[in-house]
Amino acid sequence: METFKGYLRSDGSVGVRNHVLVLPSVLCSANVARRISSAVPGSVVASHNQGCAQLGDDYKQTRRTLINTALNPNIAAVLVVGLGCERVSPHELRDIIQNHGKPAELIMIQDYGTVEAIERGTAIVKDMVKEASRIERKEVPLSSLILGMECGGSDFSSGLSANPVVGQVADILAQKKGRVILSETTELVGAEHLLFERMSDESMKQRFTKMLQRMIDESVKNSRDVVDKENVPNNISPGNVRGGLTTLEEKSLGAMIKGGKVPIVGVKEYGETVDSEPGLYLMDTPGYDVESVTGMVAGGATVVLFTTGQGTPTGHSIAPVIKITGNQETAKKMGENIDFDCSAIIYGEETLEESGEKLFDLVLRVANGELTKAEVLGQDDYSIWNVGIKL
């Protein structure tokens, strides 16, 4: 059996990192949470601007994402930092995390004020980091890996090399009974017929169609604008257009390849936990990179494969983000941000299969503890997709 060394959690899930998480329940407690985390190396913070004045689906999505972020297997223990009057209940967050068997504590700013809340929180996190450091990596099967597939700053090279290479990794992991998440609903518009073919379940198709329609409806409202004096489509970025992408359909056909040929076993809401069944899960997220990655990480992704044509520094506070480019120029200009260069495929100097195996090897090294460039550079992005108007 092929294995890697990961952190086996009490619920049977496996992390590739062993972070202590400082989790603000609301924007109002995010500053204190950041200051607690910065005082204790070894902790991470999921700083966000949601948590209050939200209703209905928007509130539910924020709550679900915060809970599931804390339950990601890369997290060893959690300090929830609450304000006291917010809509997302910090007490409930702590209780739910504890009920899943994960150590969790709570500090409320309205009980102490800023200075004492930081002092008390820092003392708690310091002990949690010490305790977490005693957990050792153990040999675990590759089937326990959950990969999130993302693309950002796409250009012509993404669909020709980086995305197909990531698709190879999806296929390799699927053979080993692992799980893969493909997100960015907008960037599946125009490629849905190719995904429908891989769904066995009619209700799955219906949910997926509804997800797509929401993004199409939003797109149609504002189809084009003048940006830098050029009339460009709004549902792809000006950088996509400069990089040679013309329409959303073209971008989508290049993007959906990140899921390889893996059978689709689930369609998930934003931040919803994936099931135990191996295969590919589609998650409803925007194409906005950090929000999409946060959704997949809340869904359980422990490693993120992020392709980029034009280059981006994006990382994540909870999961290592491996950045992959098929653009030779980007690999040169942004070498400090790029973990894997697969431009050789475009020039016929390497096959897709060869590159896929090399990338899978890098994924395993990262799962075993090798740091990604985004981790080394402290790129701790985190952002929750907000789907309603705040009151």
Added chain:
Amino acid sequence: MKQAILLSVNDNVATVLERVGEGEEIQVKGVSQVETIVAKDEIPSGHKVAVRDIRKRERIIKYDNKIGVATADISTGQHVHVQNVVSERTEINEGGERA
């Protein structure tokens, strides 16, 4: 000679791998036999060139799939991009109708 990649025999556009100047020859490689076309526009690196004549309202095909609709007649060797293509799924023509 400058090069372009054709991804499927049914595609009517190919991707150029470096900037091509107007009047320069482009070798189109990939799934079909190598053919040479002449660029009728300047084409930036990574952008698409028409490998055959495309009529207004005809679909643009890449990856063996439709990626949009031509809003003008496009002849072989022309730059195919946002100035002469719209999304069939999400864009609306200037006349207000769905492309």
